[in-house]
Amino acid sequence: MTGSKHGWTDRQVDQIIGNLLRIGVTASALVVLTGGVAFLIFHPGATENLRVFSGEPAELRNVPAIIKGSLALHSVQIIQVGLLLLIITPVARVIFSVAVFALQRDRTYVVVTLIVLSLLLYSILGGRV
Amino acid sequence: MSSLEFCLWTGLGSVAAGLLGSLTGLGGGVVIVPLLTLVMGVDLHYAIGASLVSVIATSSGAAAAYVKEGFSNIRIGMFLEMATTMGALFGAGLVAVVPATAVAVIFGLVLIYSAWVSKDSGSTASDSSPDPLAARLGMDGSYPGIEGPVTYNVHAIPTGFSLMFVAGTLSGLLGIGSGAVKVLAMDRAMHVPFKVSTTTSNFMIGVTAAASAGVYLHRGYIDPLVSMPVMLGVLFGSVVGARILMNTRTKSLRQIFRLILLVLGMEMLYNAARGSF
Numbered sequence: 001m002t003g004s005k006h007g008w009t010d011r012q013v014d015q016i017i018g019n020l021l022r023i024g025v026t027a028s029a030l031v032v033l034t035g036g037v038a039f040l041i042f043h044p045g046a047t048e049n050l051r052v053f054s055g056e057p058a059e060l061r062n063v064p065a066i067i068k069g070s071l072a073l074h075s076v077q078i079i080q081v082g083l084l085l086l087i088i089t090p091v092a093r094v095i096f097s098v099a100v101f102a103l104q105r106d107r108t109y110v111v112v113t114l115i116v117l118s119l120l121l122y123s124i125l126g127g128r129v
Numbered sequence: 130m131s132s133l134e135f136c137l138w139t140g141l142g143s144v145a146a147g148l149l150g151s152l153t154g155l156g157g158g159v160v161i162v163p164l165l166t167l168v169m170g171v172d173l174h175y176a177i178g179a180s181l182v183s184v185i186a187t188s189s190g191a192a193a194a195y196v197k198e199g200f201s202n203i204r205i206g207m208f209l210e211m212a213t214t215m216g217a218l219f220g221a222g223l224v225a226v227v228p229a230t231a232v233a234v235i236f237g238l239v240l241i242y243s244a245w246v247s248k249d250s251g252s253t254a255s256d257s258s259p260d261p262l263a264a265r266l267g268m269d270g271s272y273p274g275i276e277g278p279v280t281y282n283v284h285a286i287p288t289g290f291s292l293m294f295v296a297g298t299l300s301g302l303l304g305i306g307s308g309a310v311k312v313l314a315m316d317r318a319m320h321v322p323f324k325v326s327t328t329t330s331n332f333m334i335g336v337t338a339a340a341s342a343g344v345y346l347h348r349g350y351i352d353p354l355v356s357m358p359v360m361l362g363v364l365f366g367s368v369v370g371a372r373i374l375m376n377t378r379t380k381s382l383r384q385i386f387r388l389i390l391l392v393l394g395m396e397m398l399y400n401a402a403r404g405s406f
Binding site: 013016022024025028029032033035036038039040043044055056057060061062076077079080083084086087089090091093094097103106108109111112113115116119120122124125126127 | 130132133136182185186188189190201203204207208210211214215217218221252266335336338339340342343344346347348349350351352354355356357358360361364382
């Protein structure tokens with residue numbers, strides 16, 4: 001598949017997707033780093049028992065609580081926001097692909113991509129499996 | 130161990146994993162879980178969560194470079210992502226019911242399998258007869274070769290699709306990219322050329338891992354303090370690796386990495402047998 005009469009060529013789409021992924025990963029790494037440095041400055045000696053699984057508390061598990069905590073500048077939640085950014089980077093790519101296939105009037109792939117997107121959103125927005 | 134020490138050691142180990150993974154082209158994600166559980170003594174669930182996060186980071190980071198080379202096939206990738214994301218959700222759901230020891234055993238077997246499958250294999254003979262389903266789905270394509278574009282036809286879509294579901298399940302269950310299974314499905318079953326299948330597989334890994342990561346996050350398996358040094362370390366290692374050796378896949382390094390995979394796999398099985406998970 002080299003091109004299409006409608007919208008962008010596949011090659012241009014590749015380039016845009018590449019940039020999209022790079023921006024997402026860079027932004028997320030910077031946020032995680034900021035939160036991590038802040039945590040280590042304020043709690044360098046903190047010990048946590050990671051050998052035993054206890055599950056993260058609610059404020060580190062659901063999206064609104066993570067964002068709320070990071071706005072209050074809690075270092076641990078800032079890290080979590082960075083991780084959330086990373087998790088949604090591939091989702092942004094899929095959303096972008098829906099638009100591209102729609103512009104190319106490729107109905108089959110619009111449907112295919114929407115299925116992938118809904119599975120992703122189901123997972124991230126907290127669907128129970 | 131204080132959090133500073135933990136971050137330092139885990140970060141260093143993750144840099145090494147990312148570096149080796151990108152230099153050998155085998156991906157570093159698969160060694161993160163054994164590193165965290167066997168060396169750092171982290172709980173298996175937290176280890177899998179952190180590994181999943183690092184897999185998204187390296188996949189997205191590497192895809193940015195790959196897609197620009199024009200090798201990956203977005204249509205094949207997107208179509209098969211239906212299977213991998215469904216598998217990932219299924220796998221992530223299994224984590225809650227499958228005992229940790231069983232997960233560790235499966236992990237050990239997958240490590241040993243990855244060591245086995247990653248030996249340099251000749252490319253499968255390409256089949257030039259078109260497949261009607263692939264043609265209807267617009268999957269046939271071309272990639273830049275030495276003497277101009279090389280065209281290829283895709284085959285056995287139902288088989289590839291089923292294998293991708295398995296790859297997705299393993300990814301969700303073990304927090305790995307399952308690149309080895311994905312390449313197997315595309316390379317061997319669907320006759321996608323090696324260059325296209327590796328890049329397309331890498332492309333799909335991020336989406337697959339994101340599907341399970343959502344479930345992991347809500348379950349409380351993603352610990353920020355474990356994930357932070359792992360994600361940053363693996364990402365840093367893989368970026369450096371890609372810079373210093375663009376496309377140079379040293380054979381001896383691959384052998385070393387395969388040996389590491391084999392040892393870690395047996396170590397996982399041994400520890401599972403002793404009941405340490």
